[in-house]
Amino acid sequence: MWLYLRTAPALRRVWLRPTVFQATRGRGVKVYFSMAEARPSYEDIQKISDFLLSKTKHRPKIAVICGSGLGGLADVVEDQNAIDYTEIPNFPRSTVPGHKGRMVFGLLAGKTVVCMQGRFHPYEGYPLWKVALPVRVFKLMGIETLFVTNAAGALNSSFNVGDIMLMKDHISMPGLAGDNPLKGHNEDRFGPRFPAVSDAYNSELRQLARDIGKELGFESFMQEGVYVQVGGPSYETIAECKLLRMLGGDCVGMSTVPEVIAARHCGIRVFGMSLVTNMVVMDYDAKVTVNHEEVLETGKRRAQDMQKLVSKMIGQL
Numbered sequence: 001m002w003l004y005l006r007t008a009p010a011l012r013r014v015w016l017r018p019t020v021f022q023a024t025r026g027r028g029v030k031v032y033f034s035m036a037e038a039r040p041s042y043e044d045i046q047k048i049s050d051f052l053l054s055k056t057k058h059r060p061k062i063a064v065i066c067g068s069g070l071g072g073l074a075d076v077v078e079d080q081n082a083i084d085y086t087e088i089p090n091f092p093r094s095t096v097p098g099h100k101g102r103m104v105f106g107l108l109a110g111k112t113v114v115c116m117q118g119r120f121h122p123y124e125g126y127p128l129w130k131v132a133l134p135v136r137v138f139k140l141m142g143i144e145t146l147f148v149t150n151a152a153g154a155l156n157s158s159f160n161v162g163d164i165m166l167m168k169d170h171i172s173m174p175g176l177a178g179d180n181p182l183k184g185h186n187e188d189r190f191g192p193r194f195p196a197v198s199d200a201y202n203s204e205l206r207q208l209a210r211d212i213g214k215e216l217g218f219e220s221f222m223q224e225g226v227y228v229q230v231g232g233p234s235y236e237t238i239a240e241c242k243l244l245r246m247l248g249g250d251c252v253g254m255s256t257v258p259e260v261i262a263a264r265h266c267g268i269r270v271f272g273m274s275l276v277t278n279m280v281v282m283d284y285d286a287k288v289t290v291n292h293e294e295v296l297e298t299g300k301r302r303a304q305d306m307q308k309l310v311s312k313m314i315g316q317l
């Protein structure tokens with residue numbers, strides 16, 4: 001049931017979900033409602049896109065979403081206009097260390113780009129559609145190619161900390177459990193009700209990454225594999241890691257997939273890359289545990305190489 005409120009337009013439409021029915025003797029049935037936030041319409045997203053474009057002369061066709069500790073790429077963008085997420089109307093806020101929370105427009109390797117220096121994660125409390133909202137904003141800004149990066153733990157024991165994994169596929173644990181950024185009403189102007197994602201990670205871009213990686217002498221630490229998205233924020237148990245490895249995952253992380261699904265839905269081509277910031281714990285005798293400081297530290301050490309790879313690729317698009 002929709003309820004219309006006399007308030008600011010962005011807050012006016014509230015979806016009321018009947019949750020609890022309680023029979024009360026002699027007084028019929030009481031229905032309680034819980035509130036879920038209304039999704040922005042196509043026009044609302046157009047407004048966010050128009051707002052951003054009004055703040056910059058740049059008109060990018062390439063967007064980059066920077067993972068934990070990997071936002072340094074946005075700092076090397078030239079002739080830049082940076083817009084803090086807090087200035088963007090109806091836009092989420094970054095709450096995780098290592099995610100600055102700025103949209104940076106400018107030039108990278110001579111190409112006009114927009115970089116998200118900070119992404120949104122489901123564990124911050126955002127529904128998946130909101131995590132993926134920036135991708136739809138990108139679409140309406142004219143973005144055709146999306147680069148996504150993330151920090152991840154290696155499930156594949158032949159990988160090493162500091163390896164870069166080109167994403168060739170993903171397993172969405174939230175998706176398999178019934179949650180998806182496209183769940184709910186389909187906006188046909190973005191894409192079809194049932195989009196295919198078996199070709200989510202563009203094979204030509206992956207080949208370009210391999211070629212450039214070779215040129216840069218990165219072959220010894222470049223891998224290719226399957227990223228598993230989990231919900232977080234707790235890291236995985238040993239049993240969960242063993243399960244995810246059995247399922248065919250090479251790396252595990254808490255992001256990226258919602259953005260990729262939204263991008264493919266609206267016809268944006270995608271290149272994805274994980275930085276292995278830690279090996280997951282698979283051994284009950286291990287004395288180590290994963291922590292976010294280690295994730296950020298490894299990000300810092302390998303950030304320059306990832307930046308080189310991404311900017312060389314962008315230069316050749």
Ligand SMILES: O=P(O)(O)O[C@@H]1C[C@H](O)[C@@H](CO)O1
Nearest residue numbers: 067068150151254255292295
């Ligand atoms: O945004 P990404 O996926 O790079 O961040 C990873 C996943 C969690 O947010 C965090 C865990 O350390 O790093």
